[in-house]
Amino acid sequence: MKLLVTGGAGFIGSAVVRLAVAQGYSVVNLDALTYAACLENVASVADSPLYAFEQADISDRAALDRIFGDHQPNAVMHLAAESHVDRSIDGPGAFIQTNVTGTYTLLEAARAYWQRAGKPEGFRFHHISTDEVFGSLGPTGQFTETTPYDPRSPYSASKAASDHLVRAWGETYGLPIILTNCSNNYGPFHFPEKLVPIVILKALAGQPIPVYGDGANVRDWLYVEDHADALLTVLTRGTLGRSYNIGGENEVSNLELVKMICALLDDRHTSGAPHADLITFVADRPGHDQRYAIDPTRIRTELGWQPSVTVEEGLARTVDWYLANEDWWRELQNRQGVGQRLGTV
Numbered sequence: 480m481k482l483l484v485t486g487g488a489g490f491i492g493s494a495v496v497r498l499a500v501a502q503g504y505s506v507v508n509l510d511a512l513t514y515a516a517c518l519e520n521v522a523s524v525a526d527s528p529l530y531a532f533e534q535a536d537i538s539d540r541a542a543l544d545r546i547f548g549d550h551q552p553n554a555v556m557h558l559a560a561e562s563h564v565d566r567s568i569d570g571p572g573a574f575i576q577t578n579v580t581g582t583y584t585l586l587e588a589a590r591a592y593w594q595r596a597g598k599p600e601g602f603r604f605h606h607i608s609t610d611e612v613f614g615s616l617g618p619t620g621q622f623t624e625t626t627p628y629d630p631r632s633p634y635s636a637s638k639a640a641s642d643h644l645v646r647a648w649g650e651t652y653g654l655p656i657i658l659t660n661c662s663n664n665y666g667p668f669h670f671p672e673k674l675v676p677i678v679i680l681k682a683l684a685g686q687p688i689p690v691y692g693d694g695a696n697v698r699d700w701l702y703v704e705d706h707a708d709a710l711l712t713v714l715t716r717g718t719l720g721r722s723y724n725i726g727g728e729n730e731v732s733n734l735e736l737v738k739m740i741c742a743l744l745d746d747r748h749t750s751g752a753p754h755a756d757l758i759t760f761v762a763d764r765p766g767h768d769q770r771y772a773i774d775p776t777r778i779r780t781e782l783g784w785q786p787s788v789t790v791e792e793g794l795a796r797t798v799d800w801y802l803a804n805e806d807w808w809r810e811l812q813n814r815q816g817v818g819q820r821l822g823t824v
């Protein structure tokens with residue numbers, strides 16, 4: 480089986496590429512190599528005969544037509560996106576272009592390819608989305624697959640739009656689609672503008688660790704390798720036309736999460752303990768969603784999938800990975816906007 484993975488040089492896409500190749504799938508990694516990409520993330524599979532790379536933008540229809548024609552994939556796993564909420568506040572245009580127009584262009588290219596091939600039954604267009612499309616929860620409740628969409632940031636609105644497009648292409652054209660909406664990921668190769676790597680790297684540098692608002696915002700944290708495993712499970716065993724929520728069953732407030740990371744660094748005897756003394760509360764993100772929580776019943780009961788790692792185990796692995804991979808993150812810290820406060824309006 481050959482997979483066309485978009486965004487495979489990013490954080491989650493690269494975990495999918497590494498796992499898929501390890502499981503014996505042929506993989507074509509299609510990525511525009513934006514600021515968020517890093518081909519080092521897939522260096523471990525780059526020489527595999529199962530792996531191919533195509534640098535292309537998902538808004539470039541001619542490039543997509545050529546890539547579909549050359550590689551003849553059996554499925555698309557669509558992860559390419561602009562993904563950072565703070566950047567979406569400062570510059571929503573790129574999010575509309577890639578997440579909405581790009582997804583539309585990819586759907587059209589996939590539809591044309593699938594029709595030309597005689598509409599093979601096994602073909603799948605798997606759209607990877609976020610739980611942020613469902614909006615913000617109060618202290619109780621969880622998102623199910625039928626929770627109404629209520630996106631509140633330019634990022635989540637653009638992802639919601641892309642979800643609607645994918646469903647429409649399924650209903651209108653019969654394109655064999657499947658969707659997943661996932662909670663916050665963390666783990667190795669996480670780009671150093673997102674919360675978990677920021678905390679680790681600020682703490683290691685002995686610099687203030689920024690916590691937005693009062694740190695009470697709650698997220699359901701999922702280890703990225705569990706997410707990749709869930710995605711391949713849904714792709715191969717999920718019911719056509721359906722969506723699956725994927726969560727880590729690990730609800731933690733931002734402040735608790737930061738304190739857990741600080742404690743892990745203290746345990747590893749890195750200089751500067753106690754690192755929690757570096758915690759600094761900063762102005763909140765505008766429109767900051769209070770709480771996300773996933774009801775994982777569907778993926779658990781229909782597909783027998785559940786996360787393998789608790790947040791304690793996953794964070795320990797992640798901290799150890801960052802301690803062992805300074806060459807990887809040092810270079811990325813020089814990229815535009817990294818390390819700066821973004822999205823304050």
Ligand SMILES: NC(=O)c1ccc[n+]([C@@H]2O[C@H](COP(=O)([O-])OP(=O)(O)OC[C@H]3O[C@@H](n4cnc5c(N)ncnc54)[C@H](O)[C@@H]3O)[C@@H](O)[C@H]2O)c1
Nearest residue numbers: 486488489490491511512513515516536537559560562664
């Ligand atoms: N990170 C999370 O916690 C999370 C949670 C749920 C869902 N998601 C979704 O998962 C997907 C991957 O997220 P991530 O955190 O790995 O993102 P990321 O920002 O780390 O990687 C995105 C990748 O897409 C590529 N890309 C961006 N624009 C492109 C374009 N126009 N054409 C081709 N490639 C392009 C980038 O070069 C990059 O390699 C996204 O769709 C995101 O919405 C992320």
